[in-house]
Amino acid sequence: MQPSHKKPHNARTTPNATTTEKSRRGGTAKSRRGGTVLISGASIAGPALAFWLREHGFHPTVVERAPEIRDGGYAIDVRGAAITVAERMGVLPQIREACTGMRGITVLGPRSRPLADVRTGELMNSPGDVEIMRGTLGRILHERTDGVEHLFSDSIAAIEQDADAVRVTFERAEPREFDLVIGADGLHSNVRDLVFGPESGFTRYLGYHISIFSTENFLDLDRWAVLHNTPGRLAGLYRSKADRGAKAILAFASPRLRFDHRDPGTQLALLDKAFRNERWIVPQLLEAARSAPDLYFDSITQIRMDSWTRGRVALVGDAGYGPSPLSGQGSSLALVGAYVLARELHAANGDHRAAFRGYEHRMRNFVTQNQQFVNDGGRMLIPKTSTGLWLRNQMFRLMHHLPTTAGLSKNLERAANAIDLPGPAA
Secondary structure, eight states: OBOOOOOOOOOOOOOOTTOOHHHHHOOOSOOSTTOEEEEEOOSSHHHHHHHHHHHTTOEEEEEESSSSOOOOOOEEEEOTHHHHHHHHHTOHHHHHHTOOOOOEEEEEOGGGOEEEEEEGGGSSOOTTOEEEEHHHHHHHHHHTTTTSEEEESOOEEEEEEOSSOEEEEESSSOOEEESEEEEOOOTTOHHHHHHTOOGGGSEEEEEEEEEEEEEOOTTOOSSEEEEEEETTEEEEEEEOTTOSSEEEEEEEEOSOOOOOTTOHHHHHHHHHHHHTTOOTTHHHHHHHHTTOTTOEEEEEEEEOOSOSEETTEEEOTHHHHOOOTTTSOHHHHHHHHHHHHHHHHHHTTTOHHHHHHHHHHHHHHHHHHHGGGHHHHHHHHOOSSHHHHHHHHHHHHTGGGOHHHHHHHHHHHHHHTOSOOOOOOO
């Protein structure tokens, strides 16, 4: 067996009581259509992949560290080829019905006074795009995996593979063998660490940190967002049609910071330090962050890898090619990547070597194009200098007169469709 990289583990949660004798047995070692596939992660790429694998005759199992599907999260976009994938899954009507319904943004200028109102139609969106809350999309996808085996409150502790199978040691469940293992476990992928090496070898830090969390609707917003900037700082509040309260966003430019992404105490201290001199409603947001049930804090980072596969293990979505929130394309890449990987495995009759080659070939240019929008996103949302902020504000004021915004929209639409999706399986 080929040993994995090892790393320490956090305290364990209550084991999943639904683990059965079937789940302890594991699968066969033969690589074929109909084989067993372990998917790590149950956010977006994970359930989408589980759905398509089952459609193609495979037997997926999903392991998820959380005790259940996570709700909440922030607003994300489904664009271009991902709309086609959602349509083929049969979930596009649900996604459209659950959209955020956002009507626009107010950009504040000096002294926190309204500078410009930008309607949703004037932003860089195509008519078919859908904005939806991340947790809502995850739950819609999860509902399409009814009957798929799930191991909640568990995680992969070690992976060993040879030419015939992958042996997985779990933190709680009994060890099992699978034909394939797929990491769909996000920016801080456990599977990537175990099989490909430390995260630091694959990250491209983009110069910002971001926090998003639920809070009160301090500004009495209705499907509207308000953004307040100072150089290198962004504070915002928005309320979608699904929110009982509102979502706060705090983002700032800085050198890369060291912190534990599961340690909210350190994250809150970093936010306090970054925004301690900011005004507007920022003090209220910082206080609200302390009691938020869904505090999210992380660096804005891309994952860039020369290969997303190794042996019988592959990565999909943010685990392999996270484009960062600045691109607005992470969820779309996850949906498309899951579809393409499952379709290539089906077309290769379970021959993972041929399927993985096809997956890498078909996805590479699509990923590259969609990772290129981060620079525009940074300049738009978090200008680092006074001059950059002034220019950004003028662009918002004149947005409906500027041809450049239409050009950006066309470029994003082109990237979002820059893949030849294989057709539905016969």
